[in-house]
Amino acid sequence: MVVQLLREVMNHVAPEPKQPCVISVRKSPKGCAVVLLRNQDVWQRAIDQTVAVIDNVCVEMRAHVWKGSQQDDEESNCFGIFVAWGFKVERRVPVDEEAIREYFEDLAARRDLKDFASAAERPFDEEFLRLPIRSSGNVVIPRSYKPKVEVASLEKLRDAGYCDSKAIEALWREKDRVEAIWEIPPPPMGRSLLLRVARVQLFPHSGEGKDEHKNRAGEKLAELSEAVDLMSGVPRKSGFLDLCGGPGAWSQYFLNLPYEMQGYGFTLKSSTGSDDDWHAVSRDDWYPDLMHHRNWTALWGSDGTGDLLKTGNLDHCALALYGKRIHIVAADGGFSDNNIPAFQQELFVSRLILAELLMAVSVLERKGKFICKFYTAFSDSMAGMLFAASRFFDDVSVVKPQTSRATGPERYLVATGFRGKDAAPELFQALRQTHYVASGESPLTVPLVSPVVPRELMHADENFMTSLREMGNRLCVRQALALKAVVDRTELLEEVALGKMPPLRPFKKSEAQPEAQVKQTEASKKEVREAPSRRPQTAPFRPRRTRRSPERRSGGPRHTGEPRKPISGGRARNGDYRRKEVKHSKPIHEKTGEQAAGRRLLDLIMNA
Numbered sequence: 001m002v003v004q005l006l007r008e009v010m011n012h013v014a015p016e017p018k019q020p021c022v023i024s025v026r027k028s029p030k031g032c033a034v035v036l037l038r039n040q041d042v043w044q045r046a047i048d049q050t051v052a053v054i055d056n057v058c059v060e061m062r063a064h065v066w067k068g069s070q071q072d073d074e075e076s077n078c079f080g081i082f083v084a085w086g087f088k089v090e091r092r093v094p095v096d097e098e099a100i101r102e103y104f105e106d107l108a109a110r111r112d113l114k115d116f117a118s119a120a121e122r123p124f125d126e127e128f129l130r131l132p133i134r135s136s137g138n139v140v141i142p143r144s145y146k147p148k149v150e151v152a153s154l155e156k157l158r159d160a161g162y163c164d165s166k167a168i169e170a171l172w173r174e175k176d177r178v179e180a181i182w183e184i185p186p187p188p189m190g191r192s193l194l195l196r197v198a199r200v201q202l203f204p205h206s207g208e209g210k211d212e213h214k215n216r217a218g219e220k221l222a223e224l225s226e227a228v229d230l231m232s233g234v235p236r237k238s239g240f241l242d243l244c245g246g247p248g249a250w251s252q253y254f255l256n257l258p259y260e261m262q263g264y265g266f267t268l269k270s271s272t273g274s275d276d277d278w279h280a281v282s283r284d285d286w287y288p289d290l291m292h293h294r295n296w297t298a299l300w301g302s303d304g305t306g307d308l309l310k311t312g313n314l315d316h317c318a319l320a321l322y323g324k325r326i327h328i329v330a331a332d333g334g335f336s337d338n339n340i341p342a343f344q345q346e347l348f349v350s351r352l353i354l355a356e357l358l359m360a361v362s363v364l365e366r367k368g369k370f371i372c373k374f375y376t377a378f379s380d381s382m383a384g385m386l387f388a389a390s391r392f393f394d395d396v397s398v399v400k401p402q403t404s405r406a407t408g409p410e411r412y413l414v415a416t417g418f419r420g421k422d423a424a425p426e427l428f429q430a431l432r433q434t435h436y437v438a439s440g441e442s443p444l445t446v447p448l449v450s451p452v453v454p455r456e457l458m459h460a461d462e463n464f465m466t467s468l469r470e471m472g473n474r475l476c477v478r479q480a481l482a483l484k485a486v487v488d489r490t491e492l493l494e495e496v497a498l499g500k501m502p503p504l505r506p507f508k509k510s511e512a513q514p515e516a517q518v519k520q521t522e523a524s525k526k527e528v529r530e531a532p533s534r535r536p537q538t539a540p541f542r543p544r545r546t547r548r549s550p551e552r553r554s555g556g557p558r559h560t561g562e563p564r565k566p567i568s569g570g571r572a573r574n575g576d577y578r579r580k581e582v583k584h585s586k587p588i589h590e591k592t593g594e595q596a597a598g599r600r601l602l603d604l605i606m607n608a
Contacts (some may be wrong), residue, residue, distance in 0.1 A: 031090035043079035163472035218249030244333030384451030
């Protein structure tokens with residue numbers, strides 16, 4: 001009888017409660033949180049997975065690193081995960097702490113923690129590229145050739161003959177795929193995070209800077225300078241001009257070198273410009289410590305705006321630098337505006353590149369050097385400027401730093417060994433006439449002027465055309481491959497984040513995969529490729545007009561049709577969807593109380 005009673009008591013005694021996987025969740029209002037876990041397998045799973053959708057928001061997961069002595073006794077015996085989704089998304093759609101806790105508890109309950117799918121390989125290795133530009137023969141510009149204003153169009157890029165038209169169209173298609181991702185309405189919010197994570201995983205050095213400089217521009221210049229030996233032959237206490245370089249990372253780089261250089265800066269003021277003109281933002285104003293540096297001076301032109309395209313500002317700056325022994329002109333100009341038609345950034349920025357080249361030729365000392373950022377070189381206008389540079393300098397190259405984004409079009413013109421203005425007086429006058437033909441109009445209203453050199457002269461130079469086409473085709477194909485790899489990776493990451501496939505391991509080129517795992521990987525990729533795409537189809541040669549509004553940059557909704565019906569339960573977010581209702585489990589202290597009572601009853605029976 002005692003044994004029977006003992007069995008009945010044992011059946012009613014609560015089992016030993018299992019400790020939850022999550023120890024704590026510490027959320028910040030800046031759009032991030034630190035999650036402490038007990039289970040190392042779950043911690044490793046989150047790191048390998050990298051992305052997730054928590055509370056209908058895309059988040060990134062990384063191993064948390066404690067700084068200095070911040071780690072206490074509790075944290076020393078656990079594993080930390082840093083979860084980030086961004087301040088802008090948090091401001092619009094706050095992520096609930098309980099939802100974060102529930103996600104990691106569900107992750108711990110999964111049994112496929114070690115069932116990983118390998119990542120896709122990057123299409124090419126990251127490296128510093130340097131492609132020479134050469135020209136030959138005498139240049140005689142006909143007197144009948146006069147610069148004029150032209151209409152910007154896609155045909156001026158695709159049909160100019162400096163890059164294969166099929167390669168250009170392939171690049172535009174891949175850009176359309178990127179824009180199509182922005183067209184997908186939430187949920188989940190913050191889908192752009194997946195694009196960034198995909199790019200970093202495939203190209204870890206692309207677009208990533210170090211803490212040595214205040215922004216990535218300084219990091220790219222440092223890499224470029226070391227690769228091409230930029231400072232070789234530059235005299236001590238010589239001068240440099242930082243053109244369109246706000247907020248001043250390039251000036252800081254030159255001032256920190258042991259050359260005691262005297263610097264000058266010329267950039268667009270943020271408080272100037274009419275409504276139909278281009279504008280600078282306040283974050284591009286010169287750094288305050290740079291403005292107070294004893295070896296650096298800011299120049300603003302005759303009208304005080306710092307606009308290099310306004311009539312008289314270029315000549316005013318050149319006159320102010322007369323006799324200053326300028327041996328380096330570094331130009332980092334560029335702008336992006338929602339009014340620029342798709343894929344036409346090269347045409348709209350061409351007048352600025354022309355003004356920067358004219359300024360360099362006007363102020364440089366002999367043997368001086370010119371560095372200039374530009375984008376693609378598909379048009380006659382950009383080809384004419386590269387041709388002119390090859391006549392004014394001994395050595396001209398187009399470089400693509402490793403720290404420059406592989407998915408982006410930016411590249412740098414590096415011209416060394418300045419021969420002087422009298423080396424090509426006809427070209428110098430052509431530069432001036434082409435610069436002033438637009439009469440200081442905004443590039444948004446007058447974006448394009450005719451090339452400095454007639455198209456026939458450039459096409460007649462076989463050396464120039466060969467080197468320009470080699471550069472254009474290689475960088476065009478390279479960018480298209482990078483964009484394709486990033487978009488494909490983004491689609492896979494989304495499947496992982498939504499829990500539709502095993503997580504992806506970071507790619508290691510030297511890693512050998514078992515044959516069974518390779519077959520599983522290929523099957524997973526094939527399944528994803530054959531799945532119906534949610535991306536809108538794009539016409540092959542008719543790019544859409546898509547420009548990101550501030551709402552899209554912050555991850556806001558973009559659909560304009562009828563709002564989706566809200567899912568029952570939870571509280572509404574943005575009026576178009578509702579969050580998953582959080583289910584709270586039974587408190588641990590209640591389970592512990594039941595267990596203690598059962599043990600006391602068992603002790604009484606055994607003692608009897």
